[in-house]
Amino acid sequence: xxxxxxxxxxxxxxxxxxxxxxxxxxxxxxxxxxxxxxxxxxxxxxxxxxxxxxxxxxxxxxxxxxxxxxxxxxxxxxxxxxxxxxxxxxxxxxxxxxxxxxxxxxxxxxxxxxxxxxxxxxxxxxxxxxxxxxxxxxxxxxxxxxxxxxxxxxxxxxxxxxxxxxxxxxxxxxxxxxxxxxxxxxxxxxxxxxxxxxxxxxxxxxxxxxxxxxxxxxxxxxxxxxxxxxxxxxxxxxxxxxxxxxxxxxxxxxxxxxxxxxxxxxxxxxxxxxxxxxxxxxxxxxxxxxxxxxxxxxxxxxxxxxxxxxxxxxxxxxxxxxxxxxxxxxxxxxxxxxxxxxxxxxxxxxxx
Amino acid sequence: xxxxxxxxxxxxxxxxxxxxxxxxxxxxxxxxxxxxxxxxxxxxxxxxxxxxxxxxxxxxxxxxxxxxxxxxxxxxxxxxxxxxxxxxxxxxxxxxxxxxxxxxxxxxxxxxxxxxxxxxxxxxxxxxxxxxxxxxxxxxxxxxxxxxxxxxxxxxxxxxxxxxxxxxxxxxxxxxxxxxxxxxxxxxxxxxxxxxxxxxxxxxxxxxxxxxxxxxxxxxxxxxxxxxxxxxxxxxxxxxxxxxxxxxxxxxxxxxxxxxxxxxxxxxxxxxxxxxxxxxxxxxxxxxxxxxxxxxxxxxxxxxxxxxxxxxxxxxxxxxxxxxxxxxxxxx
Numbered sequence: 001x002x003x004x005x006x007x008x009x010x011x012x013x014x015x016x017x018x019x020x021x022x023x024x025x026x027x028x029x030x031x032x033x034x035x036x037x038x039x040x041x042x043x044x045x046x047x048x049x050x051x052x053x054x055x056x057x058x059x060x061x062x063x064x065x066x067x068x069x070x071x072x073x074x075x076x077x078x079x080x081x082x083x084x085x086x087x088x089x090x091x092x093x094x095x096x097x098x099x100x101x102x103x104x105x106x107x108x109x110x111x112x113x114x115x116x117x118x119x120x121x122x123x124x125x126x127x128x129x130x131x132x133x134x135x136x137x138x139x140x141x142x143x144x145x146x147x148x149x150x151x152x153x154x155x156x157x158x159x160x161x162x163x164x165x166x167x168x169x170x171x172x173x174x175x176x177x178x179x180x181x182x183x184x185x186x187x188x189x190x191x192x193x194x195x196x197x198x199x200x201x202x203x204x205x206x207x208x209x210x211x212x213x214x215x216x217x218x219x220x221x222x223x224x225x226x227x228x229x230x231x232x233x234x235x236x237x238x239x240x241x242x243x244x245x246x247x248x249x250x251x252x253x254x255x256x257x258x259x260x261x262x263x264x265x266x267x268x269x270x271x272x273x274x275x276x277x278x279x280x281x282x283x284x285x286x287x288x289x290x291x292x293x294x295x296x297x298x299x300x301x302x303x304x305x306x307x308x309x310x311x312x313x314x315x316x317x318x319x320x321x322x323x324x325x326x327x328x329x330x331x332x333x334x335x336x337x338x339x340x341x342x343x344x345x346x347x348x349x350x351x352x
Numbered sequence: 353x354x355x356x357x358x359x360x361x362x363x364x365x366x367x368x369x370x371x372x373x374x375x376x377x378x379x380x381x382x383x384x385x386x387x388x389x390x391x392x393x394x395x396x397x398x399x400x401x402x403x404x405x406x407x408x409x410x411x412x413x414x415x416x417x418x419x420x421x422x423x424x425x426x427x428x429x430x431x432x433x434x435x436x437x438x439x440x441x442x443x444x445x446x447x448x449x450x451x452x453x454x455x456x457x458x459x460x461x462x463x464x465x466x467x468x469x470x471x472x473x474x475x476x477x478x479x480x481x482x483x484x485x486x487x488x489x490x491x492x493x494x495x496x497x498x499x500x501x502x503x504x505x506x507x508x509x510x511x512x513x514x515x516x517x518x519x520x521x522x523x524x525x526x527x528x529x530x531x532x533x534x535x536x537x538x539x540x541x542x543x544x545x546x547x548x549x550x551x552x553x554x555x556x557x558x559x560x561x562x563x564x565x566x567x568x569x570x571x572x573x574x575x576x577x578x579x580x581x582x583x584x585x586x587x588x589x590x591x592x593x594x595x596x597x598x599x600x601x602x603x604x605x606x607x608x609x610x611x612x613x614x615x616x617x618x619x620x621x622x623x624x625x626x627x628x629x630x631x632x633x634x635x636x637x638x639x640x641x642x643x644x645x646x647x648x649x650x651x652x653x654x655x656x657x658x659x660x661x662x663x664x665x666x667x668x669x670x671x672x673x674x675x676x677x678x679x680x681x682x683x684x
Contacts, residue, residue: 126511129531130434136531200514202522204435236433238522244427255514283511286433305430323426330422338411 203284247319
């Protein structure tokens with residue numbers, strides 16, 4: 001059997017780079033090509049880096065010249081800051097993917113396409129079911145930002161899949177990534193000293209540890225798993241709970257003011273806040289991970305809560321207070337009140 | 353009270369070296385039970401080893417309360433995928449409702465045996481009272497009666513609202529849709545549904561205890577697909593808590609509410625008008641309607657679904673009439 005030849009778009013990014021690293025270790029993988037505008041962020045030995053833009057017609061030549069049988073499309077970017085503005089981001093995400101799949105049409109050797117997508121395609125809305133299985137769409141698809149891009153990009157992938165039924169298409173809808181190394185809007189959000197939240201709302205969030213994300217992408221590349229899969233750690237945490245675990249102080253802001261505040265925060269460049277992220281802060285979203293576990297055959301090593309704990313422990317967040325402190329407060333307060341009670345300062349009616 | 357003691361007829365043959373319990377019976381006589389390692393029988397064993405300071409009830413409560421606060425502050429609690437937070441629900445949300453349940457409405461429960469101790473069940477109830485106090489009371493009633501949590505299905509309005517939506521979700525409720533209810537029943541939960549919806553809760557006082565149309569029978573389809581038994585629940589008393597004389601529709605439309613009630617006290621008395629009247633409540637759980645004997649395909653037959661919907665509705669209506677007759681007055 002000939003060795004697998006893999007082309008990875010978005011190799012400068014965390015997932016693309018780590019996938020290439022992992023594939024290099026695998027003797028059954030032949031040549032690996034990485035396409036991006038920036039060089040890979042991790043050290044790679046035998047991966048060939050092709051500096052190209054997927055929007056460029058040159059990509060057809062790259063696909064044909066490399067004769068790859070597997071394409072891993074991990075170039076969809078989540079934050080306008082990285083791309084240099086929202087318009088540019090949309091251009092790269094949507095038009096880039098369109099061009100890429102147009103090029104794939106003619107790549108006869110191609111047998112497998114793995115696409116990195118996101119559970120953000122489900123949007124965040126109070127009128128939707130609490131848990132999204134892969135087949136059931138939301139009542140309305142997101143109309144802004146990254147989520148909209150991801151949905152459109154998925155549609156290009158699906159229509160390519162219909163045109164080329166001989167190609168196995170795997171769409172991975174990843175939940176929010178978290179981990180000590182990866183840099184996402186969410187990890188930045190958690191690194192803010194005080195964290196703005198939406199007053200009166202507490203979204204459920206689902207997290208996937210970066211190591212699990214790498215593993216899932218690797219398995220999707222190496223094994224045969226056609227279909228669409230939600231990918232996340234088991235369970236959910238509330239945002240308020242996550243912030244408390246991280247020892248952060250939440251500042252609830254009334255939603256009408258959220259846009260104002262988020263605009264100011266965006267200006268600082270610390271965290272990218274877009275409208276669909278604001279919706280996420282109100283209602284959150286949860287994907288059903290049953291199919292990942294049963295059909296895909298992988299159960300993430302970290303649950304949502306464990307992934308968060310690992311991130312908190314290893315990225316050395318500046319905690320406003322720690323768990324030990326909270327335990328100490330508990331002991332002190334107990335000692336104080338119990339003494340008070342014994343000295344009869346608290347009336348008997350309360351004590352009994 | 354005299355304690356029920358086992359009087360052994362063979363105590364004369366007991367080995368001489370057998371130690372007897374050092375405790376005394378309630379009547380003051382020495383206990384004749386065999387003693388354990390501590391020198392007491394199991395009944396008279398001191399609850400705790402006496403210490404320098406035996407913790408009083410106040411201290412035990414204090415300890416529990418502080419441990420709860422610490423869990424909240426450090427995020428050390430667990431929620432399920434729907435966002436149900438049992439720690440918060442059992443320690444804060446349900447205790448807040450308890451005085452209303454015990455003192456204000458003096459809720460009486462009948463037919464608790466009809467709720468299964470384990471496994472799924474779909475509680476189908478009438479809905480009334482302008483504000484969904486009946487749903488909250490049913491939730492507490494099921495918890496008090498069986499120790500199980502009833503997961504209510506609600507319209508999307510509460511989940512849109514700040515604070516209300518958050519609390520609704522944390523206390524284990526979710527959006528009334530086939531996906532969520534199927535998932536909960538498949539997980540073996542008790543699910544509570546109010547098929548009348550806004551038509552029931554927002555109906556004028558003169559139509560009290562007249563059941564409205566039962567939605568489109570979606571709950572029956574879910575019960576058929578999951579094989580969960582349906583338990584008709586009849587709540588008497590909630591109709592009288594805010595007697596709605598008139599519905600200010602234009603104002604409701606302006607505010608985006610399903611209705612805007614005018615009661616004898618609201619909005620005339622302002623916030624005071626929001627105090628519900630202390631009617632006497634009876635919650636009765638009827639005979640379960642077994643759906644597992646039908647094939648899941650039955651859910652595909654609309655006529656069958658309508659008939660089953662009517663059967664549930666009729667069962668609730670009959671029980672409502674019966675309990676209304678047995679009630680001495682609205683308030684007692």
